[in-house]
Amino acid sequence: PLNLVNVSEPLKVARLIAGVDDTSRNEVKIIPRLPPSWSGYRMENWPIYTSHGLVRADISCEKKDGKFNFAIQVRDGDAIPKLSVRLPETKGTVWKKKDNAKKVEFTSSY
Numbered sequence: 001p002l003n004l005v006n007v008s009e010p011l012k013v014a015r016l017i018a019g020v021d022d023t024s025r026n027e028v029k030i031i032p033r034l035p036p037s038w039s040g041y042r043m044e045n046w047p048i049y050t051s052h053g054l055v056r057a058d059i060s061c062e063k064k065d066g067k068f069n070f071a072i073q074v075r076d077g078d079a080i081p082k083l084s085v086r087l088p089e090t091k092g093t094v095w096k097k098k099d100n101a102k103k104v105e106f107t108s109s110y
Contacts (some may be wrong), residue, residue, distance in 0.1 A: 017041060019086075020060065022049040027082040032061045050080050055093065068110050070096075073103045107108055 018041065019031035034040065035057055040062035048055050055078040062069045069086050072081060083101040086093050087108040096106040 007108075014043075015031065018043055018046070020046065020048060020059070025051040027051065027084055028080050029084045029086070030059070030070075030072070031086045034061060034063060040069075048080065052078075052081060055080060063110070066109055068108045069105070071103075071105045072101065074101065078102075 015034070017033050021029040021031065021089060023097045028050060032041075033034050040060065041060045042058075042060040044058050045056050048057055048058055056075045057072050057080075058075065060070070070085055070087060072083070072085075073079075079099040081099065081110075083098045083104065084106075085106055086105060087096060088110040089108050090110060096108075098104050
């Protein structure tokens, strides 16, 4: 039998690193939390709840050469009505926002 404790802990850590907060249906917030030794992550077919229902998206984050690159592409022609992404900047953090997000790329310098 499957030991759910062994499955749930890695999934919890993945959700924390990804930082997808879809608890408010009015706005989806993404707050990536990359460990210092990581250069990035990629998630495919990730479920996200929005005010229009469930959508699935491919998300990637990458730290390289002093830049932080974030990209999201919603699958199947769907969109996220209101998206906010918190990215690191040299003097703190910045929120980047997009309405009706289908394919979005944000870059910041850290």
